[in-house]
Amino acid sequence: MPHRIMLHVSTTSREEALVLEGIRVLSFTHFLQGPSATQTLADLGAEVIKVEPPQGAFERSWSGPDAYLGDTSVFFLLGNRNVRSIRADLKDPKWRETIRELVTRADVLIESFRPGAMARLGLGWDELHALNPRLVYCSLSGYGPDGPYRDRPGQDVLLQSLSGLAAATGAGDQPPTPTGASIVDQHGATLGALGILAALHGRERTGVGTLVESNLLNAALDLQIEPLSYHLNGFAGQRSPSGVSSGYYKAPYGVFPTADRHVTLSLNSLATLTELFGDPWFVAVGEEHSYERRDEVNRRVAVHLAGRPLAEWEARFAEHRVWYAPVHDYADVEIDPQVLHNESIIEFEHPQAGRVRTIGHPVTYDGVRPGVRTLPPALGADTHAVLAELGIDGETIDALTGEVAA
Structure with missing residues (x-):
């Protein structure tokens, strides 16, 4: 059985809004994109069954900076x-039949294998849609x-490079710069x-499931919808030194x-800078020239800011309604008043x-943030329970699980 958590992170006494309660999801995912997507659904009350190979999903045995708590990967x-784990050998025909039986009772299947891998196992969209026409099938x-x-x-940093994101980031006299997060x-x-939720909503009208396909390249381009659209419409920008x-x-x-x-400044008028610094040079530049002369403006701003500590500037920023934010490292973020x-x-x-x-679910529902109902599970912790729910007898379960553990 999964370990139950005693701590609820919400300060409110209201019941959690588990808006996906009653939705069953089969997850064939690894790395970050897939598990993070399924965790979002699980946080919202979906029953997520993580189907893992005999050795466990990749993220059990890898963590970015070799970050382990005891023997457990932080990754x-x-x-x-909030997910359940079963341990299955998808190369074994008996296990594939068991998985197909689970599919008949599932609302969603999500997978993040290489394209074609699930089809080679007899678990592709065409086969499973015929088996369960109501199934929403998501491939990442x-x-x-x-x-x-x-x-x-x-992989994340490869897509940052390929999509133009790295080349668009950083000072103009520095190499292309990937972001500091995945x-x-x-x-x-x-x-x-999002695609899964849209498909579930559509199924309410049609009674039929949908093939949802998302990929990292599209995600990387979507992140750049503003600057890339400027480029596509003939507005050439370049990084500034x-x-x-x-x-x-x-x-x-x-x-x-x-x-x-x-400190970071954003989208402040030259008139505001003149008031802030007591320097009429900024107004003399003229707002109509603030883009073409942006490097001059930045250099003059830098000279002014270097003369006082941040605390003094923050008081002046507040007085002049300057758009700004201090540059926080993660230690600062951890104690930031709004984060808390x-x-x-x-x-x-x-x-x-x-x-x-870790970081909790990022959205609230009727003022309530979904919490941790069950801990990240041990490998195969729910195999017996899930198979028993299919009506498989104990002797057969013992045979299946004995084979996969061998």
């Missing part, structure tokens, strides 16, 4: 709460189900969950050093890992 712990991949990049490895994976996960963080925005726009820390108020960081006790801290 696994951050993306598998790197580049899509076909095309010249179909069989390439799809934003393409996470956006791909969100788009996958003065640190403007976008090739398309007017100065001041970017990160600047103060006397003690860094939003209860964005959750924690739970895990029997092997001990105290685990």
Whole structure:
């Protein structure tokens, strides 16, 4: 049985809004995109059954900076709460038949194998749609189900490079700069969950499931809908050597050093800068020239900001209604008043890992944030229970699970 968590992260006494309660999801996912998508559904009350190979999903035995709590991967712990785990050998025909029986009782199947892998196992869309026409089938991949990049490895930083995101990021005199987080994976996960929810809604009208396909390349392009659309419509931008963080925005726009820390300014008029710094030079430039002369503007802003510590500037920013934010590292984020108020960081006790801290579900429903109902499960923790729910007798279950563990 899954371990039950005692801590509920919400401060409200209202019942959690488990809006997907009654929806059963079969998850054949690994890495980050797939598990994060299924965790989103599980947080909302869906019953997610994670179907894992005999050795366990990839994320059980890998973690970015070799981050383990005890013997448990932090990478696994951050993306598998509220799910159940069964251990299955999909190369075994008996297990494939068992999985097909699960499919007949499922609402959603989500998979993140290489394109074609599920079909080779007899678990592709065509076969399973014929078996269960109401099934919503979601495939997550790197580049899509076909095309010249179909069989390439799809991984976050590779897609940041291929999609133009890395080339668009950073100062103009520096190399292309990938972001400091796996934003393409996470956006791909969100788009996958969005597609599933749309297909479930459509099924309410038609009674028929849908094939939902999302990929990391599309996710990376979607993240850049604003700058890429400027480019596609003939507006050529370029990275600025003065640190403007976008090739398309007017100065001041970017990160600047103060006397003690860094601060980011965004979309402030030259009139505001004149008032802030007591420097009529900015107004003399003219708003109509603020894009073409953005490097000059940025350099002059930098000279002013370097003369005082951030605390003094913050008081002046508030007085002049300047759009700004201090540059936080993760230690700052952890104690940020708004982060704390939003209860964005959750924690739970895990029997092997001990105290685990991670990021909670990002959306509230009627003011309530979904919490941790069950811990990330041990490999195969729910195999017996799930198979028993299919009506399989104990002797057959013992035979199946004995084979997969061998």
